Amino acid sequence: xxxxxxxxxxxxxxxxxxxxxxxxxxxxxxxxxxxxxxxxxxxxxxxxxxxxxxxxxxxxxxxxxxxxxxxxxxxxxxxxxxxxxxxxxxxxxxxxxxxxxxxxxxxxxxxxxxxxxxxxxxxxxxxxxxxxxxxxxxxxxxxxxxxxxxxxxxxxxxxxxxxxxxxxxxxxxxxxxxxxxxxxxxxxxxxxxxxxxxxxxxxxxxxxxxxxxxxxxxxxxxxxxxxxxxxxxxxxxxxxxxxxxxxxxxxxxxxxxxxxxxxxxxxxxxxxxxxxxxxxxxxxxxxxxxxxxxxxxxxxxxxxxxxxxxxxxxxxxxxxxxxxxxxxxxxxxxxxxxxxxxxxxxxxxxxxxxxxxxxxxxxxxxxxxxxxxxxxxxxxxxxxxxxxxxxxxxxxxxxxxxxxxxxxxxxxxxxxxxxxxxxxxxxxxxxxxxxxxxxxxxxxxxxxxxxxxxxxxxxxxxxxxxxxxxxxxxxxxxxxxxxxxxxxxxxxxxxxxxxxxxxxxxxxxxxxxxxxxxxxxxxxxxxxxxxxxxxxxxxxxxxxxxxxxxxxxxxxxxxxxxxxxxxxxxxx
Amino acid sequence: xxxxxxxxxxxxxxxxxxxxxxxxxxxxxxxxxxxxxxxxxxxxxxxxxxxxxxxxxxxxxxxxxxxxxxxxxxxxxxxxxxxxxxxxxxxxxxxxxxxxxxxxxxxxxxxxxxxxxxxxxxxxxxxxxxxxxxxxxxxxxxxxxxxxxxxxxxxxxxxxxxxxxxxxxxxxxxxxxxxxxxxxxxxxxxxxxxxxxxxxxxxxxxxxxxxxxxxxxxxxxxxxxxxxxxxxxxxxxxxxxxxxxxxxxxxxxxxxxxxxxxxxxxxxxxxxxxxxxxxxxxxxxx
Numbered sequence: 001x002x003x004x005x006x007x008x009x010x011x012x013x014x015x016x017x018x019x020x021x022x023x024x025x026x027x028x029x030x031x032x033x034x035x036x037x038x039x040x041x042x043x044x045x046x047x048x049x050x051x052x053x054x055x056x057x058x059x060x061x062x063x064x065x066x067x068x069x070x071x072x073x074x075x076x077x078x079x080x081x082x083x084x085x086x087x088x089x090x091x092x093x094x095x096x097x098x099x100x101x102x103x104x105x106x107x108x109x110x111x112x113x114x115x116x117x118x119x120x121x122x123x124x125x126x127x128x129x130x131x132x133x134x135x136x137x138x139x140x141x142x143x144x145x146x147x148x149x150x151x152x153x154x155x156x157x158x159x160x161x162x163x164x165x166x167x168x169x170x171x172x173x174x175x176x177x178x179x180x181x182x183x184x185x186x187x188x189x190x191x192x193x194x195x196x197x198x199x200x201x202x203x204x205x206x207x208x209x210x211x212x213x214x215x216x217x218x219x220x221x222x223x224x225x226x227x228x229x230x231x232x233x234x235x236x237x238x239x240x241x242x243x244x245x246x247x248x249x250x251x252x253x254x255x256x257x258x259x260x261x262x263x264x265x266x267x268x269x270x271x272x273x274x275x276x277x278x279x280x281x282x283x284x285x286x287x288x289x290x291x292x293x294x295x296x297x298x299x300x301x302x303x304x305x306x307x308x309x310x311x312x313x314x315x316x317x318x319x320x321x322x323x324x325x326x327x328x329x330x331x332x333x334x335x336x337x338x339x340x341x342x343x344x345x346x347x348x349x350x351x352x353x354x355x356x357x358x359x360x361x362x363x364x365x366x367x368x369x370x371x372x373x374x375x376x377x378x379x380x381x382x383x384x385x386x387x388x389x390x391x392x393x394x395x396x397x398x399x400x401x402x403x404x405x406x407x408x409x410x411x412x413x414x415x416x417x418x419x420x421x422x423x424x425x426x427x428x429x430x431x432x433x434x435x436x437x438x439x440x441x442x443x444x445x446x447x448x449x450x451x452x453x454x455x456x457x458x459x460x461x462x463x464x465x466x467x468x469x470x471x472x473x474x475x476x477x478x479x480x481x482x483x484x485x486x487x488x489x490x491x492x493x494x495x496x497x498x499x500x501x502x503x504x505x506x507x508x509x510x511x512x513x514x515x516x517x518x519x520x521x522x523x524x525x526x527x528x529x530x531x532x533x534x535x536x537x538x539x540x541x542x543x544x545x546x547x548x549x550x551x552x553x554x555x556x557x558x559x560x561x562x563x564x565x566x567x568x569x570x571x572x
Numbered sequence: 573x574x575x576x577x578x579x580x581x582x583x584x585x586x587x588x589x590x591x592x593x594x595x596x597x598x599x600x601x602x603x604x605x606x607x608x609x610x611x612x613x614x615x616x617x618x619x620x621x622x623x624x625x626x627x628x629x630x631x632x633x634x635x636x637x638x639x640x641x642x643x644x645x646x647x648x649x650x651x652x653x654x655x656x657x658x659x660x661x662x663x664x665x666x667x668x669x670x671x672x673x674x675x676x677x678x679x680x681x682x683x684x685x686x687x688x689x690x691x692x693x694x695x696x697x698x699x700x701x702x703x704x705x706x707x708x709x710x711x712x713x714x715x716x717x718x719x720x721x722x723x724x725x726x727x728x729x730x731x732x733x734x735x736x737x738x739x740x741x742x743x744x745x746x747x748x749x750x751x752x753x754x755x756x757x758x759x760x761x762x763x764x765x766x767x768x769x770x771x772x773x774x775x776x777x778x779x780x781x782x783x784x785x786x787x788x789x790x791x792x793x794x795x796x797x798x799x800x801x802x803x804x805x806x807x808x809x810x811x812x813x814x815x816x817x818x819x820x821x822x823x824x825x826x827x828x829x830x831x832x833x834x835x836x837x838x839x840x841x842x843x844x845x846x847x848x849x850x851x852x853x854x855x856x857x858x
Contacts, residue, residue, distance in 0.1 A: 217648065241835065247673060249674075256648060257647060257649040257652070259648075262840075263840040413841055415653055420612050424636040
C-alpha cells in the first residue's frame with residue numbers, strides 16, 4: 001500500500017502541524033514517509049500544501065496522485081481536487097470554506113465546531129482533521145493517539161487530552177458518516193522509535209557539523225536558510241560559531257578568513273546569493289583556501305520563484321569565477337548521501353585547498369525523508385597537508401606556495417607555529433609575496449591546475465540501478481535520485497529494461513570509471529529540472545555520447561515518476 | 573625581547589618615493605615593538621590598493637584579499653582564533669567605497685580588530701581617480717568637472733555607529749600615530765584609525781604641507797573627554813582650517829567574540845571534532 005495525503009490551505013493555517021503528526025504516526029510504526037512541501041513566497045495566505053506519502057517500502061519522491069485531500073481553504077478544494085484518485089476522498093469543513101459537493105467521497109466535517117465543543121478550542125480543528133483522515137485508513141485510532149500524546153506531552157496533560165479527544169471525535173464522525181468501509185488498508189504495526197524523519201537541509205547541516213564545521217556565516221535566502229537555522233540551533237552544544245553576515249559577500253569572505261586561520265568553515269545560499277560570492281570563489285581559488293559552499297537552487301533568473309525548485313544553476317557553478325582554478329561540485333540525491341558528501345566536501349576542500357560547491361535545491365532541502373540509519377562513524381576527517389613547528393627546520397624556511405608534483409603546498413595556521421604565512425589574491429611567489437614575473441606566473445598557474453589530476457581521481461563513480469545493461473537509461477543528478485529510481489522500477493515492472501545512471505559527484509568528471517561501450521546500445525534519456533538539460537550537455541561533452549531524449553521540467557515543481565514514465569511510453 | 577628587526581621583510585617595497593605609507597609603516601612597526609607583539613601571533617589582513625601592500629613589508633601573517641573585503645576576512649580570522657592580534661589595513665577607496673557596508677557592520681559587531689585606513693582622498697593604485705573622501709569639486713580624470721558629491725566623513729559614520737574606538741592620525745606625526753596604533757591594538761573591540769596620508773603622485777591639494785598647517789592634537793591645549801559622544805560628534809565634524817588628530821571617541825562594550833560560548837575555553841581553530849558525538853543528535857529526528 002502506498003498512499004498520499006495532501007494537506008492544503010493558506011500559510012499560517014497549520015498545514016505543517018497536520019502533516020507532521022500524520023507522518024510521525026506512521027514513522028513510529030515502521031513505515032516510510034516522504035513529505036514534499038509546496039508553498040508560496042508569503043507568510044500568510046496563498047495556496048500551499050504538504051503532501052505526505054506513506055508506504056511500507058522506501059519512498060523518496062512525491063506522488064502525482066492524492067488519496068486523501070484535507071482542504072483548509074476553498075482554493076485547495078477547488079483546484080487540488082483534480083489530483084484525487086478515483087477512490088480518493090476530500091475532507092473539508094463547509095462551515096469554514098465556501099465549497100459544497102454532493103459527491104459521496106467529498107466529506108464535509110465540522111472541524112471547527114467539533115474542535116470548539118470537544119477540544120475546547122478552535123485550534124484543535126487540526127487534530128479533528130487528523131482523526132478524520134485516519135478514519136479513512138484501516139489502521140485504527142490508537143497509533144495517532146499515541147503520537148499526539150508524545151507530541152504534546154511537553155505542553156501538559158490538558159493539551160494532550162484536548163488533542164486526543166478532538167482526533168477521536170474527527171475519527172468517529174467519519175466512521176459514522178462514511179457510507180463505505182475504510183478505503184485504504186495499512187498493515188498494522190507495533191510502536192517503534194527507530195526510523196528518522198529529516199529534511200535535506202538537516203542532513204546537509206548534520207553532515208557538515210559532524211565533519212568538523214566550526215564557523216558558519218551566511219545571509220538568509222530561501223531555500224538555504226534552514227541549514228543555517230539548524231546549525232545555529234546546535235551551535236553552542238557543538239562549539240560552532242554562526243554569524244549572520246551583512247550580505248553574501250561578507251559571508252564567504254568570513255568563511256575564507258576562518259578557514260585561513262584553521263577552522264573548517266562553510267556558507268550556504270541560493271543562486272542569487274552565490275552570484276555575489278563569485279568574486280570570493282576566485283579568491284579562494286587563488287589563495288588556495290579551502291571553503292565549502294552550499295548552493296540550494298531555486299528557479300531563476302533573478303528572484304525567480306523563491307520558494308520553488310529547479311536544477312538550473314549547474315552551468316553557473318561549474319563556470320563561476322574569473323580565471324582558471326580547480327574546484328569540485330557535488331550534488332546529493334538523498335540524506336545518507338548528503339551526510340557522506342558533506343564529509344567528502346570538507347576533506348576535498350582541505351586536501352586540495354580549493355572551493356567545493358555542494359548543489360542542492362528547494363525540493364531536496366525542504367522535503368522530509370525517512371531514514372533508517374545515519375552512521376557518523378563512517379565520517380573521517382582529513383585536514384590535508386598541514387605543518388607544525390616540528391615539521392619546520394626553521395621558521396624562516398616556510399613557503400606557503402612551495403612547488404610540488406601534486407600541486408599541493410603545505411599550510412600552516414597563523415599562531416600555531418613560529419613561522420608566518422603570506423596569502424595573496426595577487427599572483428604571488430612561493431613565499432606568497434606579490435610578483436609580476438612571467439616565469440613565476442607560469443609556475444603558479446601550473447601548480448594550482450596540477451591539483452586537478454589528484455582531485456579527479458577522488459571522484460567516485462555514478463550510481464547505476466539496477467546493475468547490468470539496459471535499453472533505457474535515465475540519466476540524472478542530485479535531487480532527482482528518488483524519483484528516477486521509482487520511474488525505473490515502474491518501467492521494469494511494465495516489461496521494459498530500464499536503468500538509472502545517477503551522478504552525485506559531478507565535477508571534475510572522472511573518465512577512469514567510465515566505459516561508453518555498454519551505453520552505446522542504450523537510449524539515454526536525461527531527466528532534469530531545468531529548460532536546457534544542463535547536465536545532459538555536460539555529460540555529452542565529457543563522454544562523447546549523445547543523449548537521445550530530454551525530459552525537462554522548469555515550472556518550479558518536482559517531478560513525479562508518473563510524469564517521467566508518461567514521456568517515454570512510446571519506448572516501452 | 574622583540575625588536576624592529578623581528579618585523580623585517582625582504583619583500584622589496586613598491587610605493588612611490590616620498591609616499592605617506594612609509595611613515596605609516598614605520599609607526600606601525602614602532603607600535604608593534606612597543607607592545608612586544610610576536611610576529612607569528614599577528615595577522616594583518618588587507619584589501620587592494622597601495623595601503624594593502626603594507627603587510628608584505630613586515631614579518632607577520634598576511635592575508636591580502638579582495639578590494640573592499642578586508643573586514644569580513646579579518647572577522648573570520650578573529651572568530652576562528654581570537655588569541656591572534658588581527659589588524660585590518662586598507663585605503664579610503666577600499667574601506668569607505670567598495671567595503672562601505674562591511675565597515676558599518678564591523679563597527680556594529682565590535683569585533684576586536686584594529687582597522688588602519690590610509691586615507692589619501694584619492695585612488696592611488698589605479699592612478700588618480702576620485703575617492704569617497706575626495707573633497708567636493710576635486711578634479712580627476714574621472715571627474716573632470718570636479719567630484720560631484722561631498723566627501724564622506726568616516727569619523728562621523730563611526731561615532732554614529734557607536735564604534736568603540738575612533739581615532740584619526742597623520743602620517744606626518746609618526747610618534748603620535750604609533751601611540752594611536754598601540755592604543756587601538758590594546759583596545760578590546762573594533763578600533764578605527766583613519767590616517768591622513770598625503771599622496772605625492774595624485775593628490776596635489778591635500779599635501780604634507782596642507783595637512784601640516786591644519787592638523788592639531790586633540791588634547792594638546794585642553795583636556796578632551798573621548799567618552800562623551802556629543803563631544804565626539806562635534807570633533808568629528810571639524811575639517812578645513814583646523815583638523816583634529818587623536819582619539820575622538822571611545823566606549824567599552826562587549827566584543828562579538830566574547831558572546832560565543834563556543835570559544836569560552838579555547839579558539840575554534842584548536843578544537844577537534846569527534847564525528848561520533850553527533851549520534852546522540854539523531855534522537856531529535858526519531
